[in-house]
Amino acid sequence: MSSMPITSFALDPHDRTLLADPYPVFNRLRDSDPVHWSDLGYWVVSRYDDIRSVVMDRVNFGQGDFVRNIQLLYGPDFDVMSHSAYRWLSEVFVFQDPPKHTRLRGLVTQALTARRVQAMRPRIQQITDRLLDRIESAGSMELIHDFAYRLPTLVMCDMLGIGEDEADDALLTALNQAIADGFLVIELRALPADELALANRQISFLEDFFAGIFARRRTEPRDDLATALLQARDNGEGLSEREMVTVAIGLFGAGFETTAHMIGNGMLTLHRHPDQWRRLVADPALAASATEEILRFESSLTATYRTAFHDVAVGGTTIRAGDRVLALTAAGNRDPLKFSDPDRFDIGRSEAKHLSFGGGIHFCVGAELARLEGEIALATLARRLPGIEVDASEPAWRGLLFRGLERLPARWPAP
Template identity: 40%
Template sequence: MESPEVTTLLDELTRLPGRDDPYPRYRRLREISPVVRAEDGALVVTRHADCVAVTRHPKLGHMPSHMMEFVRPDWDRHPALQQLFTSILAINPPDHTRLRRLVSSSFTARRVQALQPRIAQMVEELLEPMSGEVDFVQAFGFPLPVNVIGELLGIPEPDRAQFQTLVRDWTQVLEVISPEVLATADPAAATIRSYLAGLAAERRRKPGDDLISALVAAEEDGEKLTEDELLTMAALLFAAGFETTTNLLGNSVVSLLRNPDQLELLRMQPGLAASAVEELLRFDTPVQLLSRVAWDDIEIAGVPVSGGERIVAYLGAGNRDPERFTDPDRLDLARPDNAPLSFGGGIHYCLGAPLARLEAQIAIPALLARFPGLALAGEPGRRDSLAIRGYTSVPVTVG
């Protein structure tokens, strides 16, 4: 049995104010018990090295579908769960290997880099009308990534704004699966899928120079995506393409405004953008944790784990581990060797990482250059979530 302090710390991370600032709790967990058992039996790790081991261990993966039936027998009858648990985010080899290969042939580094001029143009178009006091999330943090991923996938511009609420309702199931959550998550997932089905059908009739057209045509060794796989992949790419990037932008702006010396450093040296984005991802990552299931009896951090047991890696804690990063609670945009855990690792490393990085590397320096008087105009509104960390609103004065 874990100590009362460990139990309290884990409990605090499941609710506000623990979610508002989890880092002191992560630090204390690492100090007193870096590998602990949660009340639900999951093994929780908070050290950087252990988080890396969890993301890369060959006998750790996602829960196979036959095991999901024991956890929630009706999972495949809920659109929100079915669309998530059959996506590349939650499946294992060999299906994962096949899907990733097919998608990677379309979602290429060249396709991402080709978006650079358009991203820069979108950034300027969003910054131009900003004046006085604005909500950074609504004025910039949401519309930039949703338009970038919308352009990449080929979603018409007038249709994009509706997806902020739909995706947020759907992705609630990453945090809590309850009847109340499913009541909003299921119709949201069904609406997203229905829209993408219509768009995919249109691209079959008339292909374009977009990612959905490329996914429709993708073929590797005689294999193609099925209709279900195509729609599930498109939904995941769209949701992940703006949800996490919106949070990256919001978290970054708040971190910089609360560390004015680093904000000024980046403003004076915009060439630091690549290093700065890595450090901002490390300092306050949008994805705080990931979960894996042991396929066999293994050992993690010297602790035996039985096949079928769950392991939770707190990436946000690993990103602040003093054994890996010197003075980890300090934001240092010029920090050497600051590669974060924020996009996971191993075979499940985030497909969209290059796009998220590119958007932030272009957007943040442009924002600071345009508005030298940028300042917080009130207390940011925190999203009530631990797994996905971000702000619902960030009031700023842009001058």
């Protein structure tokens, strides 16, 4: 491997070579320039321990000034808050610092408890089986849209109290497309005018949709996540109407992006390593560890951002107060100092924890749900469709920060 330092690095979603296989570049960064200054104006940190030091350090690092961070992409004259997609993003607790982050996250975790998530196991299994019941006899599907997108969307609809009579194909398609389009702003790149206008429209659609759900739950409470969010309290204070809508979009979208692409990336990777697919088919109980290995090896989130609050040393380099830092978690997930033979895909691996859910106060609040959905999806596919084959020849990747497939054709012997 070359030891020449990389002079410029950017998460460019238009770079087809980088999209197809970013890991040679990630590995080179980690090995030759682990605390790299990009000419786009941010640091790129790529070693496991350095990434951990950044994401776990709540004193020296945080989200910082949201408007300033977005203006780094568009220029100082860009009116960030006039765009509904960025206004929504600025209010999501993931992009907040304490004390606001502490209050919002605390209220969300009151509603999205571990007990509530684990209680969903039989329901998630039922949803997964019903999805496969619809398509098993056909002998083929487009795995991303027919299965990977629909599973987390149906699960979140169920948790929010949106019944099967409401969650028809038209609504699911509209919600999936709205999340896909609206979440373009999270790629943290300057969007062309048409893409930004589309993101604004779709976030506005989602805001209206979820506002309607919460309005109904105020008069018709149920044992669901929407009602739990309405009832959550911190020192007697609950979430405002705006905060509930913002949280719902964030939870819905995070589940969609993380879980859907974890399933798609996982099935692609398993079929690029057919011995591991055969291993899972022989023992579907490996689905939980397979999910963790997929999250490490081909994560659906490649990086997370932080802003330095103070001058601080990372990996022997001084990062100045106000500097933006890209913690390249996907590179840390293949750090040979933490993982033996890190470029080997092994669904039975048991080593250091991967970084795909972040860390510290911003550790993914939906991590347990994503893991549960991944485990059930993989185990059920292995059990019910052991002969499934996916077209791994020319995968079309839709993004780099959120790394997932546009499509993944699959077929199996029809019963």
